Amino acid sequence: xxxxxxxxxxxxxxxxxxxxxxxxxxxxxxxxxxxxxxxxxxxxxxxxxxxxxxxxxxxxxxxxxxxxxxxxxxxxxxxxxxxxxxxxxxxxxxxxxxxxxxxxxxxxxxxxxxxxxxxxxxxxxxxxxxxxxxxxxxxxxxxxxxxxxxxxxxxxxxxxxxxxxxxxxxxxxxxxxxxxxxxxxxxxxxxxxxxxxxxxxxxxxxxxxxxxxxxxxxxxxxxxxxxxxxxxxxxxxxxxxxxxxxxxxxxxxxxxxxxxxxxxxxxxxxxxxxxxxxxxxxxxxxxxxxxxxxxxxxxxxxxxxxxxxxxxxxxxxxxxxxxxxxxxxxxxxxxxxxxxxxxxxxxxxxxxxxxxxxxxxxxxxxxxxxxxxxx
Numbered sequence: 001x002x003x004x005x006x007x008x009x010x011x012x013x014x015x016x017x018x019x020x021x022x023x024x025x026x027x028x029x030x031x032x033x034x035x036x037x038x039x040x041x042x043x044x045x046x047x048x049x050x051x052x053x054x055x056x057x058x059x060x061x062x063x064x065x066x067x068x069x070x071x072x073x074x075x076x077x078x079x080x081x082x083x084x085x086x087x088x089x090x091x092x093x094x095x096x097x098x099x100x101x102x103x104x105x106x107x108x109x110x111x112x113x114x115x116x117x118x119x120x121x122x123x124x125x126x127x128x129x130x131x132x133x134x135x136x137x138x139x140x141x142x143x144x145x146x147x148x149x150x151x152x153x154x155x156x157x158x159x160x161x162x163x164x165x166x167x168x169x170x171x172x173x174x175x176x177x178x179x180x181x182x183x184x185x186x187x188x189x190x191x192x193x194x195x196x197x198x199x200x201x202x203x204x205x206x207x208x209x210x211x212x213x214x215x216x217x218x219x220x221x222x223x224x225x226x227x228x229x230x231x232x233x234x235x236x237x238x239x240x241x242x243x244x245x246x247x248x249x250x251x252x253x254x255x256x257x258x259x260x261x262x263x264x265x266x267x268x269x270x271x272x273x274x275x276x277x278x279x280x281x282x283x284x285x286x287x288x289x290x291x292x293x294x295x296x297x298x299x300x301x302x303x304x305x306x307x308x309x310x311x312x313x314x315x316x317x318x319x320x321x322x323x324x325x326x327x328x329x330x331x332x333x334x335x336x337x338x339x340x341x342x343x344x345x346x347x348x349x350x351x352x353x354x355x356x357x358x359x360x361x362x363x364x365x366x367x368x369x370x371x372x373x374x375x
Contacts, residue, residue: 036180036191036337038092038357041118041272046254047236047263049271052245060102060113060250060276067096067103067375083108090357091339093117093275097351098375100283107275109357114251117355119271120336122278123255124220126243127267128168128323129285130227130235132301133242139230143168150226151201158205164226166209167219168322169312173207176216180337190217196264200225213312213320217268220323224267235265247284247291249277269336275353282342282351285332306332318365325365331372333365343368348375 053061083106086094092111096104107113119126134140140150143165148154158173166172177185189199200221207214224235231238236255244253256270257263284290289297305322312320319326326332333343339359343352350372354364 036118036120038118038338041116041254041256041270044256044258044266044270045260045263046256046270046272047234047265049236049240049244049253049255049273051249051252053248053250061248062097062276062280063101065098065101065103067098082106089339089360089362091354092357093353093355095275095279095351095353096371096375097279097283097353099349100287102276102279105275111355113276114274116254116272117275117278117340118256118269118336119273119278120269120338120340121217122334122336122340122342123267123269123271124217124323125334125342126239126271126281127220127224127227127235128305129281129289129297129301130238130242131164131168131223132289132297132305134227134231134238136298136301137231140164140226147222147226150229151222154201154203156204158209162205162209162222164223167223169310170213170215170219170320171210171310171312172214172216172219172222173205173209173211174216174218175204175206176214176218178214178216187217190221190268191266194259195262196221196258196266197225197262213310215314215320220268221266224265228265234263235267239271243281243284243296244277246294246296247280249280250274251277253277275355278342278355279351279353282334282344282353286344286346286349286351316363316365327365327369329369331369333368335365339364341365341368343372345369345372348372350375 086106087108090109092109094106095102144163146160147162147164148160162172178187179185180187182188193199200218203218228235251274253271253273256266284296285302288299289295289302305324306326307321308319308326314320314325324332325335330347331345333341335341339354339356341354341364352368
């Protein structure tokens, strides 16, 4: 996960040879960089997402208040402070927002409030928001449209039966291996490969669209390409215009792409931003898409996105909606590998952001539910 850089460099010649022999450059990249890492935003080219806030050392625009955490709440170890618990679990940023104010924040493992942190699959929830905006603006009629309305170049005729809703709900029937430990698998190709459009357009539909739930990052990539075709803009540009600047995010961000040549957005992951701006996105959904006096995401879309409408259940038993996990108590969260979370509790008016170097052995969503219940 955090492989020794000298060891990585020592293998570079061998891995480059593998690239030539295998004609598959994601394999040596996978072996060289190992698994996903918080420094991955440095190895991929990216497109900038600019804010309209002039920092110049200005304080965070979110108001701050004091919170005294529940006595002894530290993940189960006796006499361990909450901050020590966060450091032990390789948490780099942890924020609690209540009533739109920051009531707790902790940065550790060498990170600060200005540190860039990759979102990984938390980005999927942002893509969902952008789809809702595109529908509201009339670029897309509804989620019932087949993806081929926007991407007619998809080779497999089975895509004619795959709707945007199927992609949102991870029920597309596409053949795709989400496994993170296989350097030859689909996920390694999408994450480390340099021709996302080719990989995506060569996908095949082998299952029944609308049938079984199967979490696959390719679904989000297809959604992103459909949005870009519909609005006529790159996804980071659309994010900047519709969310980042209207919300006056605290910092500029970037969105990683597959290569400088093609600049296909890694939409299934890889928004690189600061913890406070991920928190502001959570506040946006807490407030049903409203930011101040402005409607950023249509409230009707937020409501639709968070409905438990079928039996889609993720690997930890949480219902899966439109690129959000939704609890039966009304809480919901965005989730990324290494334990990146935006957790929203409408009943408590609380948003929790956790960003980390690893998930550790914690079921974080369960911890968030417990914590919000004690605030």
